[in-house]
Amino acid sequence: MSFASTGLCPALLDAVEQRGYAAPTGIQATAIPAILRGGDVLGQAQTGSGKTAAFVLPVLQQLLATHRATPRQLRALIVVPTRELAAQVGETVRGFAQSLEVPVKTVTVFGGVSINPQMMALRGGADIVVATPGRLLDLVDHNALRLAGIATLVLDEADRLFDLGFADELQRLLALLPPRRQNLFFSATFPPAVEALANGVLRQPARLKAEPMPPAQQPAIVQRAIAVDPGRRTQLLRHLIEQGNVRQALVFAGSRYTTELVAHKLSKAGLAAAPLHGELSQGARTDALAAFKAGGLRVLVATDLAARGLHIAGLPLVVNYDLPRAAVDYVHRIGRTGRAGQEGMAISFVSAATEAHFRLIEKRQQLRVAREQIAGFEPTEAAVADTTPPLADATGGVKGRRKSKKDKLREAAAQGGG
Incomplete structure (x- = not known):
């Protein structure tokens, strides 16, 4: 056509x-x-x-x-x-x-x-x-x-x-x-x-x-889930980027504080990194995104304000440092890579405490991602026994992990609704 x-x-x-x-x-x-x-x-x-x-x-x-x-x-x-x-x-x-x-x-x-x-x-x-x-x-x-x-x-x-x-x-x-x-x-x-x-x-x-795109235009996204203790995630992130010689990575974190902390630690380790969140000035937000798109930054650590609609040409890697609270946001996050028929990779860090939530994401998206362990970063925390019955509805979530009304209003105000 x-x-x-x-x-x-x-x-x-x-x-x-x-x-x-x-x-x-x-x-x-x-x-x-x-x-x-x-x-x-x-x-x-x-x-x-x-x-x-x-x-x-x-x-x-x-x-x-x-x-x-x-x-x-x-x-x-x-x-x-x-x-x-x-x-x-x-x-x-x-x-x-x-x-x-x-x-x-x-x-x-x-x-x-x-x-x-x-x-x-x-x-x-x-x-x-x-x-x-x-x-x-x-x-x-x-x-x-x-x-x-x-x-x-x-x-x-x-x-x-x-x-x-x-x-x-x-x-x-x-x-x-x-x-x-x-x-x-x-x-x-x-x-x-x-x-x-x-x-x-x-x-x-x-x-x-839309029907699935033709093979030449299909997102070719390899999805991985790596088991890791929360306290080792930043070290693992650095390891994956350096050992994999990753040109650029968009890393999603769950809060302003985490974006700044992770970006700071990566910068101290010699990786050009910057945070992106809704409480930055608009000038700082614009500069960070422009620098990342231009290749001046190797890592952009962002809240979900970067998950929606943004096109970053040739982005090879997306990392869920924190899992998205809403299962539907997983689709938007990983969609920043593998665009226009190019190959991409999406990695999710899964801990013992977030295993049940990642299973919910898998169920909502009708997928199954094998859990991996990276040598030297094997998790030591024990998994929490999941005694809750499987959810049958299409809109529920993991107890304690769904956004409250206040969470949503704060997020909307901070991430660009104004």
């Missing part, structure tokens, strides 16, 4: 060719025609499948069709959960739009930085706004942005936006939008509870679940 068969106009076909896209991925092949038909879409596709282009390209085409009639009236709103993803999606929109004959003004807004430059950027209007929910509502409150003309609403990483931490902001945002609009919700995962909430907003949506 070619992009020409999706219904894209010649200008966008040229833009696609200029960016080196040979053929549409599964989600692009199904979503682009569905969006161009004007209906609502609920699109689910694995990470690395090109879902950003799947909604950006048809949104740009719809904008071109009405651009001259309503210049500089905000027509498309793309909402994402984190600042880093907002910046990345904004770059994608501008990349496709720069070769179009009709200028398309795209403004990216997010919290953690001064609101004044963003208000200045919105003077004279915008065609497309990419935003995190909190800053978007701030701009509405400052009368810098009006949402009455929105024709298309896109929620990228929609399952995260329907989480408790964003629920109030999202409901307020939806109330400000015109009732007659196109809704496009995309994510790699849609747990049943989230899909039920989305169904309350969508109108007879086209439900798209």
Whole structure:
């Protein structure tokens, strides 16, 4: 199948060719025609499948069709959960739009930085706004942005936006939008509870679940689980990176403190490393991610704000230093490697205390990962006997490891919702 068969106009076909896209991925092949038909879409596709282009390209085409009639009236709103993803999606929109004959003004807004430059950027209007929910509502409150003309609403990483931490902001945002609009919700995962909430907003949506990508585009991710005592994880991490001559690694930790501690210890050992978490200034977050993408950092130790949607070209290794609290986040984390048909590896550190939780992750993802031990790092802590019966439902978790309401609200505030 070619992009020409999706219904894209010649200008966008040229833009696609200029960016080196040979053929549409599964989600692009199904979503682009569905969006161009004007209906609502609920699109689910694995990470690395090109879902950003799947909604950006048809949104740009719809904008071109009405651009001259309503210049500089905000027509498309793309909402994402984190600042880093907002910046990345904004770059994608501008990349496709720069070769179009009709200028398309795209403004990216997010919290953690001064609101004044963003208000200045919105003077004279915008065609497309990419935003995190909190800053978007701030701009509405400052009368810098009006949402009455929105024709298309896109929620990228929609399952995260329907989480408790964003629920109030999202409901307020939806109330400000015109009732007659196109809704496009995309994510790699849609747990049943989230899909039920989305169904309350969508109108007879086209439900798209991308078929597995062709072999040339399939994520080739080798998944490993290494048994190790918690106190030996940093040493093991260093050992794996150095002995494996790993060019770069994205390491996921469960807290701000852990990201900083691990990054500090790795740096002292001679590995260029930096933390990335929601309590850093936006400048520090931007600099750390840019340095990692440019190859200036060998290790980025991050909280889950780096798990959603970010594209880091050619990333060879993802490490779950701490296991994700929610089983669904495992998919998003490991999806940072093995993108666009390249090979990648995902390693999870599993201790006696977290063995039951990792078994739950395996069950949710319908996989089984053999436990390994590394010579010199064999665990000494005894496994805790698991006397609880197997969980039969699809949404439960390990007692004591599920996020509380306060946990979720703190995480949303810290990791870029503002």
